[in-house]
Amino acid sequence: MADSADYPRHNVLVLGAAGFVGSRLIQALAGGFEFRPIAAPHRQPRSLPWSQVEVRVCDATDPAALTRALRGVDCVVNCVAGSGKTMVAATEALCSVARRSPPRRIIHLSSMAVYGQAAGLVDEATAPVPPMNDYARAKLASEHAVRAYVEDGGDAVILRPGCVYGPGSEQWTARIARLLRAGRLGDLGAAGDGTCNLIYVDDLVVAILSSITRPGLAGAAFNLASRETMSWNEYLIRFASVLGATPVRRLSERRIRFESKVVAPLLSIGRMAARVARVPARLVPEPITPSLAALLGQDIRLDTKAAEARLELPQTQLDRGLEAAMRWVAGEADTSGSHGVGRSNRAMEIGQR
DSSP: OOOOSOOOSOEEEEETTTSHHHHHHHHHHHTSSSOEEEEEOSSOOSSOSSSSOEEOOOOTTOHHHHHHHTTTOSEEEEOOOSSHHHHHHHHHHHHHHHHHSOOSEEEEEOOGGGGBTOOEEEOTTOOOBSOOOHHHHHHHHHHHHHHHHHHTTOOEEEEEEOEEESTTOIIIIIHHHHHHHTTSSSBOGGGGOSBOOEEEHHHHHHHHHHHHHOSSOTTOEEEEOOSOOOBHHHHHHHHHHHHTOOSOOBOOHHHHHHIIIIIHHHHHHHHHHHHHTTOOGGGSOOOOOHHHHHHHHOOEEEOOHHHHHHTOOOOOOHHHHHHHHHHHHTTOOOOSOHHHHHHHHHHHHHHTO
């Protein structure tokens, strides 16, 4: 199995650079002196969120485009998001191109979703438990492509973050804030007793940076989440308090089932119709999807001992993370990546030990 004992601190290509995690990573890379970030968004942004950063527009599902984008690159971070088909196609194309002209390492962002309906404490060797939704199946198929690449002699690391929150997080910050303010989430009783595996965005960025620099990681997978164990009810109540969305409503389990199984399909159709009619989607209430409802009640806890030991996974306290999230939701966006930049320098030092 290939491995990398030392990394030249030069070109790091970020696929999906215009997305939530990708853009935060670019900011952290650009704030240090060890790496030269290269942003590879799917299309040219109307306005660049990065200054003095090279941009290589790249359809990550196109092998020819990837071949051009990978020229002179030392490391690739795969942050591609989108449909399941897009994520799998992009990962397979990346691994195919890398076989012909391998970078020193690929960092692949996967998800805790690969464990499916697993319960209890799960480590990186835990097998998926069906049923799996489309997103989980796509993430699992992408991991299989990366593992095949490693078996063929490539160097790659798989990261499995939990629910990534903080400034810029649409899914686990902005969406949750809107639902809390609308009174459609709150104290969910038994329906919210599942374990909340949060990770602050800048902690994830540091884990990525450490994965780039550390030797001896080829083929490894790491769970990434906060050690601060809490239920979804606790997270929702604490976030609502920071947002000022109080008093927090008590919602019955029956109400959540009705929302996810009856209301959600109707709202999803309404939002699709709004897009076709070019009506702002915000005018149609957001659905509480069956997958979200299931996660809120799922008793799964990510075992992060491997990441803490080998990546020195940092731990942002929830209160601090929620304050930053609240400021972003309120329009005082933390787009500087300042927390991440400071920690990125520390991660680079860790990687050189």
